[in-house]
Amino acid sequence: MNNFFQDLKENVINQYKQCQAYKLLCDSQGFNPSINLNTEKDIENIPFIATTLFKKSADIFKHLLRVPVETIEKWTVSSSTSGDPSMVGRRRQELMQIGEINERDKEITRPYIVQECVFYPEPEVMRKHKSEMILGRPTESYMGNLLDLFEFKEGTIFLVKEEDEDLTIDIDKFKNFIIKHDQLEEHLAIRGSTLLIFNAIKELEETMRPVKLGKNVLVHTGGGGWEGKKGNISTGIAITRQEFVETVASFLGIPEENFIDGYSFTENTCGILGHYSKEYKDYLFHVPKWGKVIIRDIKTLKPLYNPGDRGFVQILNAYGTDSFAGASILVDDIAEIVSMDQCPDCNKYAMTIKVIGRVKGAEAKGCGATLNVRSEI
Ligand SMILES: [Zn+2]
Numbered sequence: 001m002n003n004f005f006q007d008l009k010e011n012v013i014n015q016y017k018q019c020q021a022y023k024l025l026c027d028s029q030g031f032n033p034s035i036n037l038n039t040e041k042d043i044e045n046i047p048f049i050a051t052t053l054f055k056k057s058a059d060i061f062k063h064l065l066r067v068p069v070e071t072i073e074k075w076t077v078s079s080s081t082s083g084d085p086s087m088v089g090r091r092r093q094e095l096m097q098i099g100e101i102n103e104r105d106k107e108i109t110r111p112y113i114v115q116e117c118v119f120y121p122e123p124e125v126m127r128k129h130k131s132e133m134i135l136g137r138p139t140e141s142y143m144g145n146l147l148d149l150f151e152f153k154e155g156t157i158f159l160v161k162e163e164d165e166d167l168t169i170d171i172d173k174f175k176n177f178i179i180k181h182d183q184l185e186e187h188l189a190i191r192g193s194t195l196l197i198f199n200a201i202k203e204l205e206e207t208m209r210p211v212k213l214g215k216n217v218l219v220h221t222g223g224g225g226w227e228g229k230k231g232n233i234s235t236g237i238a239i240t241r242q243e244f245v246e247t248v249a250s251f252l253g254i255p256e257e258n259f260i261d262g263y264s265f266t267e268n269t270c271g272i273l274g275h276y277s278k279e280y281k282d283y284l285f286h287v288p289k290w291g292k293v294i295i296r297d298i299k300t301l302k303p304l305y306n307p308g309d310r311g312f313v314q315i316l317n318a319y320g321t322d323s324f325a326g327a328s329i330l331v332d333d334i335a336e337i338v339s340m341d342q343c344p345d346c347n348k349y350a351m352t353i354k355v356i357g358r359v360k361g362a363e364a365k366g367c368g369a370t371l372n373v374r375s376e377i
Contacts, residue, residue, distance in 0.1 A: 004289060008317075016033050022064075031046070043292060048314050048329060049325055051329060054088055054267050055084050055086055061089070065324055066325060072323055076142040087134070087139070090324065104288070108260060113218065114188065116153050116188070116191060118156060119169065121144075121160040124148070127145055129162060159174055169196055178213065186214070187216045193222075194244060195239070201247055201252070213254055217258060218258050219248060219249075221262070241281070241282050245276050259283075260283075261273070263285055268326065269317045272287060284338055292315070292316040295310070295311040295312070295314075308337065309336065310336045312330055313335045314328065315331070334357060335354060
């Protein structure tokens with residue numbers, strides 16, 4: 001991992017050679033990466049595969065592999081509210097690469113911590129939850145695989161349990177945890193799904209007084225859920241980032257600056273971390289230098305470059321996609337450019353974006369048409 005552009009170019013060229021579906025897509029756009037990908041400016045011309053094509057229902061996920069299906073270890077799948085998950089074939093080595101990439105963020109995600117309390121099931125439970133065999137390979141939750149790679153500290157408290165087919169949360173355990181650490185200013189991490197944390201706090205607000213865990217506590221969310229839906233859990237009510245942070249920070253007595261959020265999706269390999277900004281009342285995500293993001297206009301799909309511009313998120317991956325066509329992915333999430341080169345809140349030099357959420361209604365129908373390239377494959 002030295003030169004992102006060279007590594008990305010090599011990855012795209014290999015994907016073009018190994019994945020017939022991607023080659024057809026490129027050929028239809030007159031793009032041959034060996035010929036047309038010469039400078040960083042050319043990156044915006046790299047054809048992308050929409051995440052909708054990885055959906056089980058699209059039935060071409062097998063054709064989005066770059067290696068024979070017998071060689072993959074599993075289908076990593078998204079948690080899906082509709083029962084139509086994304087299916088991404090991965091081998092051990094691609095998962096290990098994600099682990100290596102995430103390690104680079106460890107100063108942010110694991111400052112000195114003595115105890116972790118997480119709103120997730122234990123990684124193995126999460127991985128295997130509702131697993132099934134498809135084309136001779138098991139499906140496993142992608143989130144569960146990320147958790148597996150995260151290497152939680154010994155003694156971590158996992159609050160979510162599997163009961164029959166359902167995942168349930170042990171709220172009393174969480175209550176005891178916050179009472180035990182009240183006023184102690186210990187180095188703790190509370191991690192997990194936004195929706196579960198938010199619901200737990202709302203429930204506890206009814207039965208107990210707020211606590212003060214103090215300035216050394218990290219609140220690390222991930223996996224989305226801001227629309228009020230995640231897997232089989234649904235409140236039907238969207239939560240704003242501001243409402244989440246202000247509610248949790250005030251009930252637990254933790255500074256708002258200590259809230260971070262991870263943006264990832266099943267087809268992607270480089271996690272993108274955001275920190276909450278009191279000024280922006282939102283999480284500001286820094287695009288890491290081992291990945292690249294292009295924001296594209298919702299109607300024209302042309303790249304956008306100005307702060308305030310909103311559009312689809314395209315992610316270019318140089319690493320960790322050797323088993324599937326994940327070098328250039330367009331996801332139907334909308335994000336807004338905050339800055340092309342520097343975070344205005346913490347001054348870090350990085351493209352900075354806000355994640356707005358999924359497209360809805362008529363807009364979504366429009367993009368369905370735009371994003372559907374199945375007929376070409
Ligand atoms: Zn920042």
